[in-house]
Amino acid sequence: xxxxxxxxxxxxxxxxxxxxxxxxxxxxxxxxxxxxxxxxxxxxxxxxxxxxxxxxxxxxxxxxxxxxxxxxxxxxxxxxxxxxxxxxxxxxxxxxxxxxxxxxxxxxxxxxxxxxxxxxxxxxxxxxxxxxxxxxxxxxxxxxxxxxxxxxxxxxxxxxxxxxxxxxxxxxxxxxxxxxxxx
Numbered sequence: 001x002x003x004x005x006x007x008x009x010x011x012x013x014x015x016x017x018x019x020x021x022x023x024x025x026x027x028x029x030x031x032x033x034x035x036x037x038x039x040x041x042x043x044x045x046x047x048x049x050x051x052x053x054x055x056x057x058x059x060x061x062x063x064x065x066x067x068x069x070x071x072x073x074x075x076x077x078x079x080x081x082x083x084x085x086x087x088x089x090x091x092x093x094x095x096x097x098x099x100x101x102x103x104x105x106x107x108x109x110x111x112x113x114x115x116x117x118x119x120x121x122x123x124x125x126x127x128x129x130x131x132x133x134x135x136x137x138x139x140x141x142x143x144x145x146x147x148x149x150x151x152x153x154x155x156x157x158x159x160x161x162x163x164x165x166x167x168x169x170x171x172x173x174x175x176x177x178x179x180x181x182x183x
Contacts, residue, residue: 026150039052061073097147098134
């Protein structure tokens with residue numbers, strides 16, 4: 001009888017781990033006067049996974065994690081990743097909050113851009129109320145932007161997305177092999 005309850009406990013624990021939501025918080029900050037862009041990825045908004053600042057380099061973007069380490073993404077890789085993206089890839093947008101601090105000379109273009117981004121994001125998202133955006137008028141020559149993006153995912157959805165990706169990769173390799181053998 002004890003083994004039966006242990007088995008039920010293990011199955012319930014595994015199901016909880018597979019289907020419990022995981023929230024990833026991405027904080028982005030841009031300051032035009034200091035010419036800096038910062039990024040931070042947090043698990044449940046508390047545990048820092050990665051953080052640093054972003055710069056451009058020859059042919060791509062570098063995310064500096066520390067003084068000695070940087071992740072470099074080429075523009076080509078970013079473009080192919082964008083083309084492969086699908087909202088059903090195992091995660092969903094949970095919340096987007098954008099705050100923009102702008103001086104009077106940038107205010108109207110920033111306001112128009114902010115409305116366009118909010119509209120496009122609302123069209124893309126399933127829930128229309130996830131986007132919150134604010135624009136503040138500041139003195140001096142100021143342009144700063146802060147964005148907090150919360151992504152919700154589960155381990156099960158990531159496993160399913162990985163299996164789908166592996167199946168597509170195997171199919172494309174098989175088709176390439178078949179074309180070479182026919183030619």
